[in-house]
Amino acid sequence: MTAASAHARPRRLPRIALLATGGTIAGAGPDSTAAAYVAGALRGQALLQAVPQLAQLAQVQVHELFALDSADISDAQRLQLAQRVAALARQGDVDGIVITHGTDTLEESAYLLHLTLKTAKPVVLTGAMRAATALGADGPLNLYQAVQVAASARAAGQGALVVMNGAIWSGRDVAKRDAAQVQALQSPYGPLGLVADDGPRFYRAPCRPHTLASEFDADALHALPAVAVAASYGGMSAAAWQALAAEGARAIVHAGFGIGTVPQALQAQARRLRAQGVWLVRASRAGSGALPASARSPLWLCADDQTPAQARLLMALGLTRTQDAAALQALFERY
Numbered sequence: 227m228t229a230a231s232a233h234a235r236p237r238r239l240p241r242i243a244l245l246a247t248g249g250t251i252a253g254a255g256p257d258s259t260a261a262a263y264v265a266g267a268l269r270g271q272a273l274l275q276a277v278p279q280l281a282q283l284a285q286v287q288v289h290e291l292f293a294l295d296s297a298d299i300s301d302a303q304r305l306q307l308a309q310r311v312a313a314l315a316r317q318g319d320v321d322g323i324v325i326t327h328g329t330d331t332l333e334e335s336a337y338l339l340h341l342t343l344k345t346a347k348p349v350v351l352t353g354a355m356r357a358a359t360a361l362g363a364d365g366p367l368n369l370y371q372a373v374q375v376a377a378s379a380r381a382a383g384q385g386a387l388v389v390m391n392g393a394i395w396s397g398r399d400v401a402k403r404d405a406a407q408v409q410a411l412q413s414p415y416g417p418l419g420l421v422a423d424d425g426p427r428f429y430r431a432p433c434r435p436h437t438l439a440s441e442f443d444a445d446a447l448h449a450l451p452a453v454a455v456a457a458s459y460g461g462m463s464a465a466a467w468q469a470l471a472a473e474g475a476r477a478i479v480h481a482g483f484g485i486g487t488v489p490q491a492l493q494a495q496a497r498r499l500r501a502q503g504v505w506l507v508r509a510s511r512a513g514s515g516a517l518p519a520s521a522r523s524p525l526w527l528c529a530d531d532q533t534p535a536q537a538r539l540l541m542a543l544g545l546t547r548t549q550d551a552a553a554l555q556a557l558f559e560r561y
């Protein structure tokens with residue numbers, strides 16, 4: 227073989243595991259203009275077949291986990307997802323992982339994976355806002371771009387990534403911020419990068435610990451402690467907190483006004499719940515912004531900038547490791 231022909235030998239394509247969990251990306255409706263559809267109706271193999279261009283990019287192997295609307299994914303199933311991804315990441319014949327997922331709770335799975343996977347391999351979640359049968363379905367391009375990112379060495383060591391609508395988001399702070407449009411996923415800090423024709427282009431990197439640098443490990447977890455979120459609204463009562471505590475919540479995240487403010491009239495009930503051993507966490511319903519240190523008190527732990535959904539998961543992970551208030555508080559500033 228001449229040096230030139232050795233040089234011309236094609237490189238092995240990256241091996242990507244595609245893990246299907248359902249969602250609108252796998253949704254099917256009665257016709258292409260119907261607003262109604264069934265999420266998770268299509269199998270992972272059908273999603274792959276809809277994008278034959280993927281064969282040029284990667285060797286994709288399909289794994290089925292769930293066929294669910296992501297609103298129906300329980301904590302136990304989300305942990306199962308993390309453990310399944312951890313197992314795929316350990317396989318020597320897997321270079322990167324793509325997870326197709328509903329967008330409603332995609333941010334929760336992304337944050338859990340970001341904090342609990344012990345791998346530097348690219349892990350990319352994607353979804354869609356339009357069903358696979360819809361006119362202008364966004365799933366095929368999102369899947370193509372997710373594989374582009376997962377197949378790239380540039381995506382290694384960045385924690386769980388989310389690819390939607392041409393942008394690459396960090397699993398740490400992405401959230402669904404629009405109920406209907408294809409640019410539904412956003413972060414207050416913007417995307418980490420964009421997906422171009424030749425693959426991902428990163429412009430910034432996550433700076434808080436994740437995956438290999440995190441103290442949490444999906445495989446060491448048996449269950450997530452029950453942590454609940456309670457909404458705030460003008461004139462709210464403590465009825466929801468009490469019901470959640472009665473149901474067994476070990477912690478309640480108050481999705482509070484502004485800096486997680488708690489109405490004065492409810493502080494006595496909060497003290498009673500804390501005396502019963504229920505942890506209380508302030509977070510903000512505003513969607514972005516950090517809570518000031520002055521909002522912390524012996525009664526209330528405080529999220530940093532984590533949304534109520536993220537604060538819930540972080541608190542659940544924290545309770546698997548410590549019952550110390552200062553140590554729990556420190557998690558919000560660390561992650």
Ligand SMILES: NC(=O)C[C@H](N)C(=O)O
Nearest residue numbers: 249250295296328329330
């Ligand atoms: N766009 C979507 O994927 C929404 C869907 N309900 C889900 O989360 O499964």
